[in-house]
Each structure stands twice: as C-alpha cells, then as structure tokens.
Amino acid sequence: MPSLPWQKRLRALIIWGGLAVGSSAFCLVMLQALFGRQLEQLQTIQLGRELALNVRLTELALERYPPHLVAELTGLDLEVAVRPKPASLPPSAAFKRQADALQQQLCQRLSHCPMVLPDRAARGERRVWIELISPLEPIWLRVDVPSMMRWPPEPTLLGLSLVGAGVICGGLFLLIEVEAPLRGLEKALSRVGEGEDPDAVPARGAPEVQRLTQRFNAMVQRLAQNRRERATMLAGIAHDLRAPITRLQFRLSMPQLSADERERCAGDLQSLERITGQFLLFAGGGDSETSVEVPLDQLLAEVASSHPADQLQLQLASIGLSVKPVALGRAVANLIDNAFSYGASPVILKLHAIEDRCCIDVWDQGEGMPVQQWTEALQPFHRLDSSRGQQGHCGLGLAIVAHVARLHGGQLECLYPEPGGTTPGTFAIRLSLPLPMRQSEIGSSQI
Structure with missing residues (x-):
C-alpha cells in the first residue's frame, strides 16, 4: 500500500531533522578539535583573572576569620590540609597543561606564586587546588575548571556549529532533492531531443522538482500520442490509396485504352505508388x-x-x-x-x-x-x-x-x-x- 503524502513528508522531516542534529554535532566536535586550544587559552586567562581576585580577597579574610566561617560566608570550597588528597583519577596531559597555564596567570597577578594541583573526580569533573597563604594553618581552595567538551558548549562554538550544519544540510538537500532528480530529467530530455520515447521519469525530490517532472512526463506522453496518431493517419492514407491504385492497374490491363492513354495512366500510377511509398516510409520511419x-x-x-x-x-x-x-x-x-x-x-x-x-x-x-x-x-x-x-x-x-x-x-x-x-x-x-x-x-x- 503506497504511503500517504503526509506520511512521506513526516518521514522526510524526521530524516532531515536527524541529519541536521548529526551535522550540528559533527561540526561542534570538529570546531572544538580545531579551535579548542585557542579557546582554552582565552578561558584560562579569564579564569586566572577571576581567581586572582578571589584568592587575594580570601587571604585577607583568613587573616581575621577562621576558614570555616570564611567558607560559609563566601561559599568557597576551602579545605584545611597540608596537601589535598590525591585525585581518584589521574589528570590528563591536557588538564595538566591547563593547570600549569592557570598557575602562570596567578603568578603574574599575585605578589606570590601559589601552588596549583589538578584534581579529577570519579565522575569526570575537572578541578584544581590552589594553595592560600594563611597565618595559622595551610588552606587550599578548590575551583572547578570547565572543559571545552562540556554541555552546553560555548555559545560561539554552538553558533558556528549550527551555521555549519545549515550549510551541510542545504548542500545535501540541493544534491539529493534537486540536483540528482534534475540530472535524471536532463538525460530523459536529451533522449526526447534525439527522437526517442523515454520511460516516465520517477517524480522524486523537492515538491517543485516533482511538479516539473510530472509536467515533463505529461509532455512526453502527449508527444508519443501525437506521433502514434500521425503514423496511424499516414498509414491510413497510404492504405486507402492502395485500393484505387489496384483498380487503375486492373483497368490499364484492358485492351480498350490507346497506347498514349495507357502511358499517361501508367505515369499517374507510378506517381501514386511513389507518394504512397513516401507516406508509408514517413509513417514508419525505421x-x-x-x-x-x-x-x-x-x-x-x-x-x-x-x-x-x-x-x-x-x-x-x-x-x-x-x-x-x-x-x-x-x-x-x-x-x-x-x-x-x-x-x-x-x-x-x-x-x-x-x-x-x-x-x-x-x-x-x-x-x-x-x-x-x-x-x-x-x-x-x-x-x-x-x-x-x-x-x-x-x-x-x-x-x-x-x-x-x-x-x-x-x-x-x-x-x-x-x-x-x-x-x-x-x-x-x-x-x-x-x-x-x-x-x-x-x-x-x-x-
């Protein structure tokens, strides 16, 4: 049972929607792979600027208040320890590189150079421990470091991925729904120009291309019908001429006609034979x-x-x-x-x-x-x-x-x-x- 038009449209919408989502994800991954390092550097600079201010304010607060009170008032994640507990998962090389870059940013903006230790939890969260200067006991500040592969992604990368997905889907749409059907239509049209009768071209592709294909098929059918009618008409004319030609030939065989009249009638018969043959040849055409x-x-x-x-x-x-x-x-x-x-x-x-x-x-x-x-x-x-x-x-x-x-x-x-x-x-x-x-x-x- 053929699918209804709305079913075809729904199926096409689902296919193109899935293609758009897949293209967007592909573009996002490619952009993160190509521009992730540059964006990571910019992110590290921005994060270092913010952390330098937080570290300085937290150190000033620790000179007057205990760590637990400062953590409660500021919402910062502070831990009193000689050295934080080691991470459950070893940090990756890229995370270590980002932690070192963050330490360099803090060293440039602070009067001292704090120690920065990368920390990676079991669920994959990326964090760093920053050593704070405290007059009484060693204190560490734990800060989340966002990843370039996080969700939702960076707005810039997301926008570029949507643009790339639009370009890919648009190109595929033109290739599959417009260019390929038009190529088949062009081949059929060239066959019509060579005098052949091509089979009906399947109506596929964009709605506009389908309407064009349907009109082309209707035109080909009309042309074929006209050729059949012309062949039938010419063959009928030639067939109708055969009967009087035969009767004239029979009468010419009678002895009553003179030699001149018989010669003239024979010439007329030859002309009729020639015209009839031309009609038959033009009707068939080989x-x-x-x-x-x-x-x-x-x-x-x-x-x-x-x-x-x-x-x-x-x-x-x-x-x-x-x-x-x-x-x-x-x-x-x-x-x-x-x-x-x-x-x-x-x-x-x-x-x-x-x-x-x-x-x-x-x-x-x-x-x-x-x-x-x-x-x-x-x-x-x-x-x-x-x-x-x-x-x-x-x-x-x-x-x-x-x-x-x-x-x-x-x-x-x-x-x-x-x-x-x-x-x-x-x-x-x-x-x-x-x-x-x-x-x-x-x-x-x-x-």
Missing part, C-alpha cells in the same frame, strides 16, 4: 528496425542497381558500419531520385570517410537549391517547387532522409563546389554517419 553490421559499399551498389550505369556513377570506398539497412537504403534511394528529378545526369554516388564520419554524397549536374531554402526543404510536406507535386512528389523525401540521419546519429547537409576546387558535380547532398574510433583511423589512413 524506428523499430534493428541495426546490423553491413558493408555499405555493397548496400549502396544494390540501391543504385536499378539505374543505368551511364546515368548513375559509383565511387564507393570499402566501409563496414552498423546501420538500419532498410531505412538507410530508402533514404539514399530518395536522394538519388531527387537528383534525377530536379538535377541533371550523370549522378555520382560517392562513399568515403572523412576523419570520424562516413559520408554518402549524391552529386548531380543541376543548379541545386539556394542555401537559404535548405531549412525549408527539410520540413515535411514542404515543396520548394509547386510543380513537383505533379511528378509524384509530396514533400517528404528530404524529411525522411533527415529523420533516418537522426536515427543513426548523423546529419544531412548540402554541398556546393568551391571556387578552384575539383568536384564530381555542381550540387550534392551529403548524408554523414558517425564512425567508430577504429574504423575512423583506418579510413583516415586510406585517404
């Missing part, structure tokens, strides 16, 4: 196809086999690469068809490697297209020339090629001959795919 290792030169030679050798020339380097062969073959076939439809023959299909890229260039001898119209040409259903629709073009050719390039992590660009350079044509479209490191090194050495 997203579900599995990548396999294939020799690209053989794949491209098979794609170009339907064209005469004098009109389509091949310049193919021997390169093997893991690709989606059906989608890539249809994309290259689109580029070749566009070159024949809008350019001039001969068309040159060139396969070569440049650094870490495998480049498929389709050159023709036509005028090409203006550079400023390249972005528009990549848009689906966009035709730069309105008359192209009469040739069986629906404005999906380059959009399909660009989609296939993105599926392979590549890119699509247009090329123009450089002044003074040697190129096999006047205009080309390049489909470049990333090469693995080993193959890019081999290709570079071949070049």
